[in-house]
Amino acid sequence: MANTAALVFGAVSKTFVAGGMAVQALDAVTIRTEPGRVTGLIGPDGAGKTTLMRLAAGLLAPDAGSIEVLGIDVVKQPLLVQSSVGYMPQRFGLYEDLSVQENLDLYADLQGVPKRERAARYRELMHMTGLAPFTRRLAGRLSGGMKQKLGLACTLVRPPRLLLLDEPTVGVDPVSRRELWGIVYRQVRDEGMSVLLSTAYLDEAERCDEVILMHQGKQLGQGTPASFSEPMRGRSFHVSAGSIGKRTLQGRLSAAPGIVDAIIEGEQVRVVTAQGGMPTLPEALAGIEGLDIRPAEPIFEDAFIATLKGGQAAVTQPVADLATRSVAAATDDHAVIEVKDLQRRFGDFYAVKGVSFRVQRGEIFGLLGANGAGKSTTFRMLCGLLPVSAGEVHVAGLDLRYAAARARGRLGYMAQRFSLYVDLTVLQNLRFFASAYGLGRARARQRIHWALDGFELVEYANVTSGDLPLGYKQRLAMAAALMHEPDILFLDEPTSGVDPLARREFWQRINALAESGVTVLVTTHFMDEANYCDRLVIMAEGEVLAEGTPADMKARFRNEQTPDPTMEDAFIGLIEAHESAQQGSAA
Amino acid sequence: MTPMAAKRMRLRGMVRKESLQILRDPSSIAIAFVMPVVLLLLFGYGVSLDARNVPLAMVVEQADANTASLIGAFRHSEYFDPRPFENIQAAQKAFDLREVFGIVWLRNDFSRRLLSQGDAPIGVIVNGVDANQARITEGYIQGVWQTWLGDFARSQGVELQVPVVLEPRIWFNAAVRSRNFLVPGLIAVIMTLIGAMLTSMVVAREWERGTMEALMVTPIRIGEMVVGKLVPYFLLGMGGMLLSVAMALWQFDVPLRGSFWALTAASALFMLVALGMGLLISVVAKNQFVAGQVSIVITFLPAFILSGFIFQISSMPYAIQVITHIVPARYYVAILQSLFLAGDIWPIVLSNSAALLVMMLIFLGLARRKFHKRLDA
Numbered sequence: 001m002a003n004t005a006a007l008v009f010g011a012v013s014k015t016f017v018a019g020g021m022a023v024q025a026l027d028a029v030t031i032r033t034e035p036g037r038v039t040g041l042i043g044p045d046g047a048g049k050t051t052l053m054r055l056a057a058g059l060l061a062p063d064a065g066s067i068e069v070l071g072i073d074v075v076k077q078p079l080l081v082q083s084s085v086g087y088m089p090q091r092f093g094l095y096e097d098l099s100v101q102e103n104l105d106l107y108a109d110l111q112g113v114p115k116r117e118r119a120a121r122y123r124e125l126m127h128m129t130g131l132a133p134f135t136r137r138l139a140g141r142l143s144g145g146m147k148q149k150l151g152l153a154c155t156l157v158r159p160p161r162l163l164l165l166d167e168p169t170v171g172v173d174p175v176s177r178r179e180l181w182g183i184v185y186r187q188v189r190d191e192g193m194s195v196l197l198s199t200a201y202l203d204e205a206e207r208c209d210e211v212i213l214m215h216q217g218k219q220l221g222q223g224t225p226a227s228f229s230e231p232m233r234g235r236s237f238h239v240s241a242g243s244i245g246k247r248t249l250q251g252r253l254s255a256a257p258g259i260v261d262a263i264i265e266g267e268q269v270r271v272v273t274a275q276g277g278m279p280t281l282p283e284a285l286a287g288i289e290g291l292d293i294r295p296a297e298p299i300f301e302d303a304f305i306a307t308l309k310g311g312q313a314a315v316t317q318p319v320a321d322l323a324t325r326s327v328a329a330a331t332d333d334h335a336v337i338e339v340k341d342l343q344r345r346f347g348d349f350y351a352v353k354g355v356s357f358r359v360q361r362g363e364i365f366g367l368l369g370a371n372g373a374g375k376s377t378t379f380r381m382l383c384g385l386l387p388v389s390a391g392e393v394h395v396a397g398l399d400l401r402y403a404a405a406r407a408r409g410r411l412g413y414m415a416q417r418f419s420l421y422v423d424l425t426v427l428q429n430l431r432f433f434a435s436a437y438g439l440g441r442a443r444a445r446q447r448i449h450w451a452l453d454g455f456e457l458v459e460y461a462n463v464t465s466g467d468l469p470l471g472y473k474q475r476l477a478m479a480a481a482l483m484h485e486p487d488i489l490f491l492d493e494p495t496s497g498v499d500p501l502a503r504r505e506f507w508q509r510i511n512a513l514a515e516s517g518v519t520v521l522v523t524t525h526f527m528d529e530a531n532y533c534d535r536l537v538i539m540a541e542g543e544v545l546a547e548g549t550p551a552d553m554k555a556r557f558r559n560e561q562t563p564d565p566t567m568e569d570a571f572i573g574l575i576e577a578h579e580s581a582q583q584g585s586a587a
Numbered sequence: 588m589t590p591m592a593a594k595r596m597r598l599r600g601m602v603r604k605e606s607l608q609i610l611r612d613p614s615s616i617a618i619a620f621v622m623p624v625v626l627l628l629l630f631g632y633g634v635s636l637d638a639r640n641v642p643l644a645m646v647v648e649q650a651d652a653n654t655a656s657l658i659g660a661f662r663h664s665e666y667f668d669p670r671p672f673e674n675i676q677a678a679q680k681a682f683d684l685r686e687v688f689g690i691v692w693l694r695n696d697f698s699r700r701l702l703s704q705g706d707a708p709i710g711v712i713v714n715g716v717d718a719n720q721a722r723i724t725e726g727y728i729q730g731v732w733q734t735w736l737g738d739f740a741r742s743q744g745v746e747l748q749v750p751v752v753l754e755p756r757i758w759f760n761a762a763v764r765s766r767n768f769l770v771p772g773l774i775a776v777i778m779t780l781i782g783a784m785l786t787s788m789v790v791a792r793e794w795e796r797g798t799m800e801a802l803m804v805t806p807i808r809i810g811e812m813v814v815g816k817l818v819p820y821f822l823l824g825m826g827g828m829l830l831s832v833a834m835a836l837w838q839f840d841v842p843l844r845g846s847f848w849a850l851t852a853a854s855a856l857f858m859l860v861a862l863g864m865g866l867l868i869s870v871v872a873k874n875q876f877v878a879g880q881v882s883i884v885i886t887f888l889p890a891f892i893l894s895g896f897i898f899q900i901s902s903m904p905y906a907i908q909v910i911t912h913i914v915p916a917r918y919y920v921a922i923l924q925s926l927f928l929a930g931d932i933w934p935i936v937l938s939n940s941a942a943l944l945v946m947m948l949i950f951l952g953l954a955r956r957k958f959h960k961r962l963d964a
Contacts, residue, residue: 016963054800054962057803057804058804058960058961059800059803059804059960059961059962059963060961060962060963061961061963078960078961079806079808079960082803082804082805082806082960083805083806085804086804087800087801087804088801089797089800089801090797091796091797092797092801093797093798093800093801093802094798094801095604095608095798096796097607097608097611097612098604098607098608098611102604102607105600105603106600106601106603106604107805108600109596109597109599109600109601109603110597110600110601110802110805110806110807111805111806112588112593112596112597112806114588151801154801155801164804
């Protein structure tokens with residue numbers, strides 16, 4: 001029995017029918033994971049990760065193929081499997097109106113944990129998750145990271161032989177993410193548990209013993225993270241140039257032949273080439289003064305992108321020029337957005353407390369933080385959607401307290417969730433937004449044409465918006481927000497749930513807009529995306545922890561152990577400093 | 588641990604969790620305890636199907652001792668509030684303006700015909716907009732008229748020439764108070780509300796919040812999940828029932844002529860039927876809003892309209908009468924009205940209970956069969 005595989009999928013297929021359309025969620029997936037290991041299920045949204053998890057948990061039945069969990073046939077004996085595995089669904093499966101202790105008690109009862117063993121197990125779990133001081137608090141009142149840890153504790157209340165975690169780290173701050181990984185590995189070490197964990201964060205692949213790469217229902221490969229990244233050796237490079245900006249450099253590199261991928265990483269551009277070695281760069285690039293090309297240590301993401309693109313050029317077509325006019329150059333150094341001591345209260349809870357920052361014209365300005373840090377609340381106040389409790393907000397020189405409507409005419413807003421009409425077609429949505437912004441007939445026609453062209457939506461013009469692939473929905477939402485040629489664009493979590501390819505394309509569009517003088521404000525919980533911003537603030541619990549350029553932020557945390565700190569290192573450093581300061585003041 | 592002990596532990600865990608959720612959620616307390624009180628007060632005091640102090644126009648074209656005596660008879664009746672009018676035109680105007688509900692018209696030959704023939708026609712006009720009220724008013728006017736005519740004949744020393752004399756006796760609700768039959772019937776509506784609507788929404792809530800998914804991947808059996816959900820809501824519903832019965836007895840002075848235990852047993856049975864419906868709805872709907880709407884349309888409204896609680900089933904069109912047979916509240920209302928007003932009429936109580944038992948088995952069985960530990964079934 002010792003060598004029974006934790007999980008075996010034999011040519012498993014699963015199709016869902018939604019709105020008359022069949023969606024192939026899994027297509028002949030065959031996997032085998034060994035016991036006592038952490039296996040990562042990696043892939044963008046729509047890859048079939050959740051379907052695979054649910055199949056393994058016996059919540060779904062496969063259309064074809066066989067599934068064995070811990071040597072048990074799931075289709076024949078789902079109850080036996082459900083008694084042996086621990087499963088944490090995406091929303092953690094917590095009862096928000098029950099306290100931490102009551103949630104634990106419920107799962108202990110359901111899992112049949114004997115009463116006399118409970119006290120010791122609870123103590124261990126609460127210690128591990130750091131929830132010990134909060135056992136009487138309602139689960140709904142916990143922060144995102146704490147909810148995630150409580151969800152995990154509930155799943156672990158009776159140590160399962162296989163732990164299934166469906167995107168446990170989405171939207172959770174990096175500190176909590178790091179802690180979660182610690183707990184998971186401790187379970188593997190102490191209890192000999194097997195773990196299957198799905199994630200859309202590519203950087204988490206490196207933390208797994210083994211990785212299964214998924215894309216659009218197909219399994220692209222299985223192996224150790226190194227087995228993916230190692231073949232990329234000699235194809236990954238860091239490129240920098242002193243004379244031109246990193247965004248310009250990235251734009252030119254991604255258009256160059258023989259280059260699969262070019263992304264901004266820190267102060268340089270990370271390049272993945274189609275074949276080993278750096279291809280001969282075109283004249284325009286080779287001639288740049290101070291161009292510096294150095295081989296880089298390959299990472300999992302390089303392999304992921306290279307596998308998905310299969311050796312194509314970075315972007316099939318250069319993104320059409322989005323700028324239709326250039327915003328008049330700033331004649332003074334007045335900030336386009338000025339926020340002073342901004343506060344927002346909900347009852348006695350401060351969602352935003354004392355936030356201040358300035359954004360210059362044509363800047364890409366980021367708000368970085370975990371879910372619940374106050375990013376979206378700040379945004380809604382800046383857009384005039386939510387009244388300000390205290391403080392000052394000037395947008396485009398207008399005081400939002402008195403001229404919210406006029407200020408709104410100057411800005412475009414793309415909400416966190418797809419906020420267009422899902423039952424209208426792409427064209428109908430664009431027409432609606434053109435009329436909502438009060439564009440004249442001729443101008444509306446011109447802008448709709450621009451949107452369809454610039455966002456490559458022409459062939460989807462008559463498709464119902466709800467049926468669009470996620471990446472296209474996001475393009476449409478952005479086009480709608482730009483119909484009236486705003487000076488300022490607000491993007492709330494624009495890349496959440498979007499696959500890495502669409503994210504790259506999205507940032508290229510943002511860069512093009514910023515180059516033409518549009519000011520862009522963006523919130524994100526992807527640490528690596530902070531590198532695309534000119535400047536940013538890092539937020540936690542409604543407060544700004546730091547403001548500056550990405551380079552400044554990282555430089556603060558450079559030391560012996562981490563000579564080249566990442567944005568995540570900087571973020572974690574700031575959070576820890578903030579927490580110890582709080583404890584210091586509380587003591 | 589033995590399998591039985593594990594089973595007991597799981598059940599206890601579910602029951603405790605549901606009970607805590609009920610206590611923490613003000614809306615479930617409101618539906619179980621506030622709503623019954625509001626409905627009872629509304630129906631107990633606000634809605635009355637009786638005719639009492641009905642404003643009546645009295646047109647007397649030639650006043651004399653006889654007409655005065657007849658008007659006196661109307662005035663003494665607790666059902667009427669007679670108002671004199673000079674002529675029929677003025678009375679009609681008041682009638683059109685709805686100042687009076689009916690007109691009694693005594694023509695100028697009233698006394699002459701009364702004395703010569705021993706009988707005289709009186710004109711009666713009632714507002715037929717509310718057919719129920721019109722029929723009742725008409726009957727009462729007839730009653731006052733007949734009684735007065737009898738008295739008049741006796742005072743003249745003659746026996747009245749009436750072929751058959753009706754002497755009505757009203758049983759079970761001698762005072763003919765509509766409250767006495769509305770309030771017991773309302774208990775069926777209230778229990779439907781708690782059993783079907785509340786239950787359908789709380790199960791759907793688990794689907795919506797994603798907790799059902801986590802619950803399913805535990806050793807819990809479907810049967811345990813069903814029982815664990817039902818027990819707290821069963822108790823909540825029985826609490827609502829006791830509250831309603833207490834208000835009926837002590838607030839509205841409705842008599843309870845049958846046995847309390849028969850009432851409790853029948854209520855428990857009906858509660859299980861309602862819970863079965865609620866569970867079935869939520870298993871199919873999986874969304875709080877849809878579950879709420881569906882339960883209003885297929886449980887609450889039929890309990891209101893087709894149960895015989897307000898509208899007499901035997902006076903419904905035949906097709907509708909047939910449909911009422913699939914409304915569980917119909918059987919419960921029949922039991923309630925018998926137990927409260929008539930007593931332990933076992934043939935009625937038992938036959939209707941048997942119907943409820945069959946429905947309970949159908950609904951709970953269907954819910955159990957449709958409830959899978961699977962998301963795609």
